[in-house]
Amino acid sequence: xxEQDSKRRIKLTxxxxxxxxxxxPFPKDLKDLKGMAPIxxxxxxxxxxxxxxxxxxxxxAGLANGKLLGTRCGPCRYTYGTPRLHCMVCGEPCAWVxxxxxxxxxxFTVCHFGGEEFLxxxxxxxxxxxxxxxxxxxLSRLVGVEPEAASLAWIGMKVCAQFKxxxxxxxxxxxxxxx
Amino acid sequence: xxxxxxxxxxxSKFAKARPDVTFQPMVKEAYDYALKDLGLEHRKxxxxxxxxxxxxxxxxxxxxxxxxxxxxxxxxxxPKPSKRxxxxxxxxxxxxxxxxxSVASGRxxxxxxxxxxxxxxxxxxxxxxxxxxxxxxxxxxxxxGFYSGYYAMMVVRHMKQFGTSVEQMALVSVKNHxxxxxxxxxxxxxxxxxxxxxxxxxxxxPLTMLDICVMSDGAAVTILASAEGVxxxxxxxxxxxxxxxxxxxxGGIDAMRMADRPHAEVILLPHEKAEDxxxxxxxxxxxxxxxxxxxxxxxxxxxxxxxxxxLDFIELHDAYTSSELQTYEDMGLCxxxxxxxxxxxxxxxxxxxxxxxxxPAQGTIPINPSGGLLACGHPVGATGLMQAVFALWQLQGxxxxxxxxxxxxxxxARRGAIHSHAGTGTYVSVSILERxx
Numbered sequence: 001x002x003e004q005d006s007k008r009r010i011k012l013t014x015x016x017x018x019x020x021x022x023x024x025p026f027p028k029d030l031k032d033l034k035g036m037a038p039i040x041x042x043x044x045x046x047x048x049x050x051x052x053x054x055x056x057x058x059x060x061a062g063l064a065n066g067k068l069l070g071t072r073c074g075p076c077r078y079t080y081g082t083p084r085l086h087c088m089v090c091g092e093p094c095a096w097v098x099x100x101x102x103x104x105x106x107x108f109t110v111c112h113f114g115g116e117e118f119l120x121x122x123x124x125x126x127x128x129x130x131x132x133x134x135x136x137x138x139l140s141r142l143v144g145v146e147p148e149a150a151s152l153a154w155i156g157m158k159v160c161a162q163f164k165x166x167x168x169x170x171x172x173x174x175x176x177x178x179x
Numbered sequence: 180x181x182x183x184x185x186x187x188x189x190x191s192k193f194a195k196a197r198p199d200v201t202f203q204p205m206v207k208e209a210y211d212y213a214l215k216d217l218g219l220e221h222r223k224x225x226x227x228x229x230x231x232x233x234x235x236x237x238x239x240x241x242x243x244x245x246x247x248x249x250x251x252x253x254x255x256x257x258p259k260p261s262k263r264x265x266x267x268x269x270x271x272x273x274x275x276x277x278x279x280x281s282v283a284s285g286r287x288x289x290x291x292x293x294x295x296x297x298x299x300x301x302x303x304x305x306x307x308x309x310x311x312x313x314x315x316x317x318x319x320x321x322x323x324g325f326y327s328g329y330y331a332m333m334v335v336r337h338m339k340q341f342g343t344s345v346e347q348m349a350l351v352s353v354k355n356h357x358x359x360x361x362x363x364x365x366x367x368x369x370x371x372x373x374x375x376x377x378x379x380x381x382x383x384x385p386l387t388m389l390d391i392c393v394m395s396d397g398a399a400v401t402i403l404a405s406a407e408g409v410x411x412x413x414x415x416x417x418x419x420x421x422x423x424x425x426x427x428x429x430g431g432i433d434a435m436r437m438a439d440r441p442h443a444e445v446i447l448l449p450h451e452k453a454e455d456x457x458x459x460x461x462x463x464x465x466x467x468x469x470x471x472x473x474x475x476x477x478x479x480x481x482x483x484x485x486x487x488x489x490l491d492f493i494e495l496h497d498a499y500t501s502s503e504l505q506t507y508e509d510m511g512l513c514x515x516x517x518x519x520x521x522x523x524x525x526x527x528x529x530x531x532x533x534x535x536x537x538x539p540a541q542g543t544i545p546i547n548p549s550g551g552l553l554a555c556g557h558p559v560g561a562t563g564l565m566q567a568v569f570a571l572w573q574l575q576g577x578x579x580x581x582x583x584x585x586x587x588x589x590x591x592a593r594r595g596a597i598h599s600h601a602g603t604g605t606y607v608s609v610s611i612l613e614r615x616x
Contacts, residue, residue: 038198045242053317082318082438107339107464109331110384111323115308118323126328128438128464137438137464139322150384155339170321 053169055085058096063173066163070099070134081131081138099131099138101161103176106130106137108154110147123147129159129176144177180283184422184615186404186412188568189213193366193397193556196299202235202246202398203253206295209400209561210254213291213568217402218416221255227411228402229287230260234274234294235560236267239309241297250293267313268498270294271399271563272599272608276428278403279610288408295398296558306394313602315436327391327499329437329603331383334501337465338385340516343504345385347519349376351500352389352553353536354528359550361532361586364565366395366556372535376500390500395556399564401571419616423574426594427481427611431472437464437603446471448511449484455514467502467604470509477596477609478511487512487526487544490611491592492573494566496600497551503527506598510609512544529587548573548587563599563608570595574614 019041027033053060062069071094072079073087085094108127113119125147128137142159159176167173189212191197191205214224233247243249247263264274271294278292298306311324319329337343353373359365371389379387404412404422413419434440442460446468447453462468474486483489493510497503504518513521521527525538527546549555549569552562572581573592579585589595594613601607 038200040198043242051316056317080439082436084439088434088439107332107336109328109335110381111325111328111331112381112383113304113307114323114325114328115311116302116304117308118325119304121323124323126323126325126332128332135442136440139319139436139438141322152335152339155335171318172322 056083059083060169060173063163064167064169068099068101068161068174069096070138071095072097079134079136081129081134081136099134103129103131103138103159103161105142105154105157105159108142108150110150127159127176139171141172141175142177143175181285181405183279183282183425184404184406184409184420185425185567185571185612186402186409186420186422187213187217188399188401188564188571189216190364190561190565190568191398192364193395193558193561193565195366195393195395197297197396198299202241202295202297203250205297205396206250206293206398206400207254209398210291210293213400213402217412217420218418219412223415225255227415228256228259228289228291230281230290231256232274232278232281232290232292233261233263234270234292234564235263236265236270236296237309237559239312240300240306242300250295254293256291266606267601268496268557268559269563269599269601269606269608270560271565272597272610273430273563273606274560275401275563275567275597275599275610276430276608278401279425279428282403282405282408285405288405288411290403291400292403292564293398293400294560294564296560297396298394298558299396303394310602319436325383326602327383327386330499330501331386333437333464333603334499334505335385336463337501337505340465341519343519345377346373347523348390348500348504349373350522350536351497351503352376353534354522355497355547355551355553356389357532357534358529358548358587359554361584362550362555362582364582365550365554366393367554368550370535386499386501392498392552392557395558397556397558397561397565399561399568401564401567421575421577421616423571423612424615425610426613427477427479427483427609429473429475429477429480429609431469431476431607433462433467433469433604435605440464440468445515446475448475448478448486450511451514459515461515466505466515467509467600467607469604469607470506470598470600473598473607473609474510477611481611483611486510486596489594490544490596491594492545492548492570492589493596493598494547494549494551494570495596495598496562497547497553498557498600500553502600503546503551506600507546510596510598532586545589548589563597566597566599567610567612570597570612574612
């Protein structure tokens with residue numbers, strides 16, 4: 001076997017998955033390449049993150065146990081409707097507190113579109129919940145009202161927290177209903 | 180700090196998709212325009228440019244880490260120093276200010292700031308998902324992450340608090356899409372009426388498709404220089420540049436989760452009094468505290484005490500009609516709560532254009548004469564730089580040369596502002612530009 005033949009025998013294994021195009025038009029004159037349409041291919045990308053909730057983890061454990069938790073600053077008593085473990089006002093550590101199940105709609109929207117992950121759930125209602133004596137708000141979903149009936153009258157509506165029986169360890173383990 | 184001048188700029192026409200090029204040649208289109216407008220040839224530029232700032236937002240959209248160095252090599256600017264600046268929707272405005280810092284500090288005499296985004300590489304709804312990753316991924320994103328939804332919640336509270344109407348918001352859409360009719364760089368050029376905005380498909384109540392800007396592919400470039408840099412350019416081209424001086428830079432930031440924002444007191448501008456806002460809880464979710472902070476610090480530096488009188492025009496971040504209206508207030512063009520009345524009076528419209536409506540005070544301070552993000556598009560890393568380029572052309576009086584007509588030229592414009600804004604008002608930058616020739 002001559003050297004040329006042995007080189008031809010060395011080959012990278014080829015597969016037929018991914019983008020397979022058996023024939024691509026190509027001009028004889030390289031000058032024509034400037035007029036070529038772009039090649040556009042599909043490039044999949046999938047990642048599973050190992051996401052730690054870190055210091056916020058007790059919030060999610062709370063949801064799994066039917067408790068909505070916020071935090072309160074020891075020294076200045078500033079109370080967070082969405083937990084923060086250090087106070088934005090005085091910088092001191094905050095303690096966990098249980099929030100009332102009943103709150104009120106501070107503001108809302110009805111999403112008729114959304115990110116790809118949530119498109120199948122449209123229309124859905126987002127609300128920011130407020131509580132008396134709690135200094136910050138909480139983002140959640142409102143169910144049990146007609147999305148098409150959206151109106152400013154919804155602001156101030158009394159709402160009550162409900163918990164999913166099957167926890168997914170996401171903030172949507174809690175949602176709100178009127179009343 | 181030394182004086183810093185904006186000497187030239189270029190913009191690639193923003194489009195829904197640019198599959199014909201990867202991001203590097205798109206930036207080169209804007210870069211070549213900026214050089215040509217100065218009369219500076221490529222080799223000379225590569226010799227006298229001291230360094231660059233790369234402005235791009237999302238590694239998800241690009242699916243390419245360290246894309247900035249690929250632009251630097253495509254432009255032939257290696258081995259000059261460069262760095263990337265990123266801050267969501269405000270990326271362009273922040274990068275522009277980073278360029279200013281590089282020159283003001285004395286590090287560079289000539290600094291190129293280039294920005295781009297290629298958002299067409301995923302479908303629109305995946306794109307919305309990527310953008311929503313710029314909200315807290317533990318507490319906000321999983322609830323239904325959608326930026327149009329977040330802004331809708333903010334303006335719903337504004338409506339409740341101040342009586343702002345959807346028709347007032349729609350007027351912003353009428354104005355910006357109409358202005359764009361005369362801007363060849365704009366993507367959406369339309370004569371529309373309030374009813375068209377309200378009849379358009381609902382996206383997040385009360386915002387419709389015509390209240391919201393579109394994702395785009397595009398690039399923009401600005402060239403900043405010290406007085407010494409201007410002299411170098413003069414020498415290299417044999418032509419005196421017609422620059423704008425950057426007389427004020429301001430910035431602000433607010434909590435990522437809007438739920439966390441305080442309900443306290445208004446940050447006052449020099450022409451406002453505490454009594455104006457008695458009982459108003461601020462910023463809550465109805466106003467952008469970062470926008471107020473950015474305006475206040477930029478005005479302070481530029482010596483502006485009454486912005487509505489002392490600015491000739493503003494290019495501001497109108498990703499939503501609602502956020503343009505809210506920004507009038509943050510920037511002190513009217514009091515908090517009066518943004519709706521401000522647009523209804525016609526103040527932010529161009530004087531002399533027929534929008535199909537009669538206004539009592541049309542054109543007192545044109546806002547987004549270019550058509551803004553609503554009409555030009557919002558390729559994130561390019562947007563804030565596009566504003567700087569359009570502002571420079573206004574101050575040069577060169578709109579006719581660049582747009583092919585002078586209908587959007589603000590007459591005798593001497594001082595303007597650009598305003599760049601990231602997700603729900605997290606990062607905001609304001610820069611003041613003044614004619615300097």
